[in-house]
Amino acid sequence: MTHEEDADDHNLPKMIWYGFEPLVEEDPERALAIASESRIPLLAEFTARRAIDADVPEMIVEQLGENPAQLISMLKGARAGLEGRTDLTTPGNWSAVYDELKKNEKKEVTQLALEIAQQFGDTEAAVQYLATLKNSRAPIEQRGQALQSLAAQQRSELVEQLPGLLKNEALRTEAIRAVAAYDKKSLGEQLLNQYDSFNSGDKLEAVQTLASRPDYGWMLAQAIKKEEIPKHEVPAYVARQLRRVVGSGFVEIWGPIDELSSDLNAEYARYRNLLTENALATANPVHGRTLFTRTCGPCHQMFGEGGNVGPDITGSNRRNVEYILSNVLEPSSEIQDDYKMTVVTTRDGRTYSGNVTTETERQLTLRIVGREAVVINKSEVQSREETPNSMMPAGLFSTLSDEEVLDLVAYLRIDQPVDSPQSD
Numbered sequence: 001m002t003h004e005e006d007a008d009d010h011n012l013p014k015m016i017w018y019g020f021e022p023l024v025e026e027d028p029e030r031a032l033a034i035a036s037e038s039r040i041p042l043l044a045e046f047t048a049r050r051a052i053d054a055d056v057p058e059m060i061v062e063q064l065g066e067n068p069a070q071l072i073s074m075l076k077g078a079r080a081g082l083e084g085r086t087d088l089t090t091p092g093n094w095s096a097v098y099d100e101l102k103k104n105e106k107k108e109v110t111q112l113a114l115e116i117a118q119q120f121g122d123t124e125a126a127v128q129y130l131a132t133l134k135n136s137r138a139p140i141e142q143r144g145q146a147l148q149s150l151a152a153q154q155r156s157e158l159v160e161q162l163p164g165l166l167k168n169e170a171l172r173t174e175a176i177r178a179v180a181a182y183d184k185k186s187l188g189e190q191l192l193n194q195y196d197s198f199n200s201g202d203k204l205e206a207v208q209t210l211a212s213r214p215d216y217g218w219m220l221a222q223a224i225k226k227e228e229i230p231k232h233e234v235p236a237y238v239a240r241q242l243r244r245v246v247g248s249g250f251v252e253i254w255g256p257i258d259e260l261s262s263d264l265n266a267e268y269a270r271y272r273n274l275l276t277e278n279a280l281a282t283a284n285p286v287h288g289r290t291l292f293t294r295t296c297g298p299c300h301q302m303f304g305e306g307g308n309v310g311p312d313i314t315g316s317n318r319r320n321v322e323y324i325l326s327n328v329l330e331p332s333s334e335i336q337d338d339y340k341m342t343v344v345t346t347r348d349g350r351t352y353s354g355n356v357t358t359e360t361e362r363q364l365t366l367r368i369v370g371r372e373a374v375v376i377n378k379s380e381v382q383s384r385e386e387t388p389n390s391m392m393p394a395g396l397f398s399t400l401s402d403e404e405v406l407d408l409v410a411y412l413r414i415d416q417p418v419d420s421p422q423s424d
Helices: 012-026 028-036 041-053 057-064 071-082 094-101 107-119 123-134 140-152 156-165 172-179 185-197 200-210 214-225 236-246 249-254 264-274 277-281 285-295 321-329 402-412
Strands: 340-346 351-359 363-368 374-377 381-390
Touching: 012 028, 012 041, 028 041, 028 057, 041 057, 041 071, 057 071, 057 094, 071 107, 094 107, 107 123, 107 140, 123 140, 123 156, 140 156, 140 172, 156 172, 156 185, 172 185, 172 200, 185 200, 185 214, 200 214, 200 285, 214 236, 214 249, 236 249, 236 351, 264 321, 264 402, 277 402, 285 402, 321 402, 340 363, 351 374
Parallel strands: none
Antiparallel strands: 340 351, 340 381, 351 363, 363 374
16 A cells, blocks of 8 residues: 555556455554555545444544645545435544644645535534635635535525525526425425526426425426426426325326336337338437437436436447337336436435445445435435336337427437537
């Protein structure tokens, strides 16, 4: 671990970690002492993260106060380990160490220390983040980070700021996501009242946020029922989550969600007759790209654009209409384990749907549609269910007109990207 020349090697740091990782929990004090002298940043970072998982934050803080060789890496590891850990109390030695870290001449050190303080629930850090958020002259990236951090800790001070932030175009997306951290009827009403003024991306964020909690979900269900929010603007994966959040009554509003057609052969025949080579030759793939962005893009990548919840379909057998039909009409017939949907509900009433990417003794990391990965503390999990279904429900084509189906499939079959459609 002191061999600096191996720091950039593709394999050696990972092999060293493979041998070292079990020892962190067995003797965390010695492990952290070794990591603090490591000349391989990756190992220092991983050790600090693993030590948090081993519930020895005081030991990590002590090492951070000794100005280790890989201070930044250990701060990054501590930050990663603390993400989602609402069960930890602030270590008694943190205040003194934080005071010293704030004086560090490196801006990255002071910023990482601030983020760790916020994760510990430090009131001073929350006040600083709130001041940054309110400062219209601060860089938008810093204001966005402050907003994320305050929402992650569910700071009550943020609630009264959110209505104004929803009107701020530069911060609106993060503000919409932040609403999900709170169970406030007034915030749900604010989203619905401003929905028509949102662009397509923020509309998607809004329906995903509203589908995260029972009260919000019922408000969204009623808006769909009254056609205040068009059904085609609510992706099928959101509808499936709404059924869980709201209850079976949502099916009366939406209709069947998971059920395959009673006559699947007839569905195949219908779309085979529609998707002929002649018809596809006259379809509009540029419009198809717009449809892809709305219906497929939140989960799938194509030509480097889109989400990562489902497989990248750039290199798939897209030219074959039968291949497309089988995946759209029977999406759950064959699912890789990495793409099985897991539904998690936390004790504060929030529901998440996604794929499990990482799991430790205390944390669960979910890949969520259209968002960064979410780290959930297992002690906060009320229920967890892995479903046998794909994140992509059956019935995608049923939400589109025949012309839209043709345009979408025409786009799916192209060999190279088409020009971006004009933003709506």
